[in-house]
Amino acid sequence: MSETEQNKHPEKESATSRRSLLNKLWILLGIVALAELIGLVFAFFKPRMKRISKAERDAIIVAGPLDSFLPDTVTAFVRGKFYLARLADGGFLALSRSCTHLGCTVPWVAKENKFICPCHSSEFDITGEVISPPAPRALDIYQITIENNIVRVNTSKRKKRSEFTSGQITYPKNT
Numbered sequence: 101m102s103e104t105e106q107n108k109h110p111e112k113e114s115a116t117s118r119r120s121l122l123n124k125l126w127i128l129l130g131i132v133a134l135a136e137l138i139g140l141v142f143a144f145f146k147p148r149m150k151r152i153s154k155a156e157r158d159a160i161i162v163a164g165p166l167d168s169f170l171p172d173t174v175t176a177f178v179r180g181k182f183y184l185a186r187l188a189d190g191g192f193l194a195l196s197r198s199c200t201h202l203g204c205t206v207p208w209v210a211k212e213n214k215f216i217c218p219c220h221s222s223e224f225d226i227t228g229e230v231i232s233p234p235a236p237r238a239l240d241i242y243q244i245t246i247e248n249n250i251v252r253v254n255t256s257k258r259k260k261r262s263e264f265t266s267g268q269i270t271y272p273k274n275t
């Protein structure tokens with residue numbers, strides 16, 4: 101069509117350019133829909149993301165079966181650096197081995213039924229409560245979970261506390 105002919109039919113030209121614009125719009129919408137579909141398919145087949153990191157998983161120490169801890173006993177765990185104390189009433193506390201005075205490792209002295217710090221002689225009872233200063237506060241604790249009769253201690257977060265309270269004890273569900 102010559103220029104003179106086009107100028108003769110401006111409405112025809114305008115309809116053609118509108119159709120072309122609509123076609124482009126449809127193509128664009130098709131691309132967006134296809135991209136979304138690909139994203140959905142990818143998300144469906146992609147392996148599920150791990151909810152906890154490897155470091156967090158490693159920080160969870162499997163202490164062992166419930167029955168392997170007798171009431172009124174303290175068990176030391178080298179990995180995780182904590183003591184698992186089972187109280188006389190069957191409850192559990194996971195205690196940090198670090199003295200709250202200046203951080204020395206505090207051993208459990210079974211024959212005296214208490215923790216005695218070798219550095220400045222602070223003493224703590226089985227709950228980690230201070231019974232003799234200079235330690236300014238109770239031993240730190242870790243979170244315990246008991247599932248299917250297995251005791252686990254999460255050593256990723258050490259919780260500071262000023263003193264022992266009964267709310268810090270973890271009990272087996274059927275006790």
Ligand code: FES
Pocket residue numbers: 199200201202203204217218219220221222233234235
């Ligand atoms: S570090 Fe334990 S009493 Fe000083």
